[in-house]
Amino acid sequence: MKTLKVTLKQHTPLIHFQHDQYGATLRASEFKPRFDKYLTQTIERGNYDYWKRFLVGSVVDANIDETAGTSTQNNLNARNAKLMNKFNEGFCALDYKLKIVASGSTSQEMESLPMYFANQGNVEYKYDVYSQKDIILEFSSFHDELLGLIEKHLNDFLARTNFGSRQTKGYGSFYRKGEEPEKANYYFIVKTSDSTILFKSISDFYAVIRSGINDGLYIKSALFKYLKEYNRQWDKRSIKGFFYQKSEIKAEQTDHPEADSPLVEVNPGSRIMYKELLGLSTSELWLKKGATLTRENKEIQRFKSPILFKPIHVEEGEKSYYKVFIYLTPIPQEIRGKAFEIKWSLATESETMYMSDFFQIEDYFKWIFDNKSNLVTISNPSSLSKSQKSRYDTLNRLFNTLTKG
Numbered sequence: 579m580k581t582l583k584v585t586l587k588q589h590t591p592l593i594h595f596q597h598d599q600y601g602a603t604l605r606a607s608e609f610k611p612r613f614d615k616y617l618t619q620t621i622e623r624g625n626y627d628y629w630k631r632f633l634v635g636s637v638v639d640a641n642i643d644e645t646a647g648t649s650t651q652n653n654l655n656a657r658n659a660k661l662m663n664k665f666n667e668g669f670c671a672l673d674y675k676l677k678i679v680a681s682g683s684t685s686q687e688m689e690s691l692p693m694y695f696a697n698q699g700n701v702e703y704k705y706d707v708y709s710q711k712d713i714i715l716e717f718s719s720f721h722d723e724l725l726g727l728i729e730k731h732l733n734d735f736l737a738r739t740n741f742g743s744r745q746t747k748g749y750g751s752f753y754r755k756g757e758e759p760e761k762a763n764y765y766f767i768v769k770t771s772d773s774t775i776l777f778k779s780i781s782d783f784y785a786v787i788r789s790g791i792n793d794g795l796y797i798k799s800a801l802f803k804y805l806k807e808y809n810r811q812w813d814k815r816s817i818k819g820f821f822y823q824k825s826e827i828k829a830e831q832t833d834h835p836e837a838d839s840p841l842v843e844v845n846p847g848s849r850i851m852y853k854e855l856l857g858l859s860t861s862e863l864w865l866k867k868g869a870t871l872t873r874e875n876k877e878i879q880r881f882k883s884p885i886l887f888k889p890i891h892v893e894e895g896e897k898s899y900y901k902v903f904i905y906l907t908p909i910p911q912e913i914r915g916k917a918f919e920i921k922w923s924l925a926t927e928s929e930t931m932y933m934s935d936f937f938q939i940e941d942y943f944k945w946i947f948d949n950k951s952n953l954v955t956i957s958n959p960s961s962l963s964k965s966q967k968s969r970y971d972t973l974n975r976l977f978n979t980l981t982k983g
Contacts, residue, residue, distance in 0.1 A: 582717040582725045584732060585755045589891045589900075590773060591708045592750040593743040603680035603709055604741055604752060610676045616735045617727060618670040626665045632724045634671040635661050674719035674728070680709050708773075712755060737761065737888060738905050746857075748780050748887040748902065758890055762903035762983030763943060766976050771891065771898045780887050780902060782969065783976050786953060787885075787946060788856045789814075795966045797973070800953045801853060804945050810936065816848040817871065820929045821922040849931045851918065855909055855939070857883035870923040873931075875916055884909050884939045903983065906939050950977040 592604065622628040631638040637654045661669075717728050737759035741750035753759060768779045785791050790799030802812045818830060854873065858881035862871045888903040913933050920929045946953065954973045956962070962970060 579718050579720050580722060580725060582729055584715040584717070586713040586715060586736075586752045587755040587891075588709050588713060588752050590740075590748055590751040590776070590889050592741055603713055604678050604750075606676045606678050608741055609678065609715075611671070612739060613728075613732075613735055614670045614672045616739070617672065617731060620731065620734075621727065624666075626662050629665065629670075629672075630658070630661065632672050632721055633661060633665065633669070634673050636673065637661070672724060673721060674717050674724060677716040677718070679714040679716065680711065713752065733757070733759070734761065737903070738886060740886065740888065746883045746886050747784070748777060748889045751889050753888075753890060758892075758901065759888055759903050760983075762888070763906045763940075764904040764947065764983055765981055766902050766904075767979040768889075768900040768902060768976065770900065776889060776900050776902075779972060779976060780889070782973055784885070784887075786973065786977075787942075789853055795956075795962070795969055797954055797956060797970075799853075800946060800949075801856070801942070803949075803953070804942055805852060807945075808936075810852070811848045811850070813851050813853045813931075816850075816931065817920065817922075819848065820920065821869075821925050849929075850934050850936075851931050852934050852937050854881070854918075855913075855934060855937050856885065857881065867924070872921045873918045874921065875918045878913065878916060878918075881913060904943075906943060909937070909939055946977075947980055947982065950980050953977055 586604075588603070618629055630636055635657070637657050717725060719725050733754060736753050740746070740748065741752065743749065766783070768776050770776060770779075782791065786797055787800045790802065791797040799812070802814075805812055818827070822830065851873075858873070858878070860873050860879065863869075864871060884907045886905040886907070888905060889900045890903065892899055892901050914935050916933045917930050918932070920931050922928075954970065954977055956970065959967070959970065
């Protein structure tokens with residue numbers, strides 16, 4: 579049996595349920611199944627004849643005695659057929675052992691860090707773990723060729739993968755020590771070594787490209803502006819048209835004379851959801867109205883964001899900062915056109931909206947890149963408080979540093 583050793587650096591905290599254990603870190607029980615699935619779906623996808631020699635339970639190299647009878651061969655054939663059926667149904671456990679070694683870590687309660695919401699309400703508090711020391715992956719296998727595949731494809735897997743909870747928002751980022759990810763779609767720079775500031779920056783960046791910011795600092799959603807260019811109606815406008823009273827609609831039209839005001843009559847073309855394709859929110863609290871909005875589909879309770887943030891901590895002499903790589907995943911066709919029942923807690927009747935067939939994440943980000951200098955705008959910057967001005971300036975820097983990968 580041969581062993582491949584790889585040294586990783588942890589770049590952001592990992593939300594971990596065993597935070598209080600010595601050496602708590604990345605878990606082999608999470609890493610190996612995800613890596614196995616990545617390998618079998620990236621290389622010769624669905625090709626059992628290629629992968630059968632590397633699968634746990636393979637009979638390809640079974641040592642059969644020359645005197646073995648027909649029953650023995652029939653038994654091997656049956657085992658092979660059974661394994662092929664399992665593979666076709668999603669089984670992809672590869673025949674290697676993985677050991678992860680970390681010499682030490684620290685933990686903290688997650689309540690103060692942004693973009694992690696499991697600590698809200700009556701739920702168990704979560705903790706993160708962070709190791710400043712090397713983390714060693716040890717892959718051991720009798721298959722030299724399999725170890726070669728692991729060595730060749732590990733970097734791309736790590737670049738497109740974070741671990742633990744809130745993975746797409748940058749938590750649980752690991753990468754090979756001394757290296758940076760490749761083949762990212764985009765990246766931006768966060769000039770800090772403070773992980774709290776990092777995650778607040780990612781949170782605000784994500785808010786601008788999805789729903790906008792309206793928490794004292796008001797910044798219009800970039801997605802609203804994008805849809806407006808294509809004469810598509812913003813989700814929120816449709817929802818207001820469904821559920822607001824006539825007096826509320828009139829007030830909205832006065833306050834927002836542009837295309838953001840809700841319609842009195844909503845046509846079928848206004849029943850399309852775009853924002854939710856960036857990450858499904860099944861329940862939203864509309865604080866100003868004291869109302870809760872829910873989106874329900876019995877088949878779809880969760881939808882992973884097609885945007886992955888991969889923060890890498892960079893040290894250059896006395897300078898250190900985060901380089902946040904962005905990886906985009908095409909939106910699955912299975913979710914497009916799906917109907918969701920929209921419920922408003924202040925109304926007795928529900929409405930139906932549908933996931934967009936039009937929206938493509940790659941096209942949207944190209945538009946963001948082309949318009950990055952005009953996305954973070956407010957009408958009167960001088961009216962901002964000191965903290966709001968700092969946040970506004972930080973957002974402008976993030977978008978201005980947005981670079982194609």
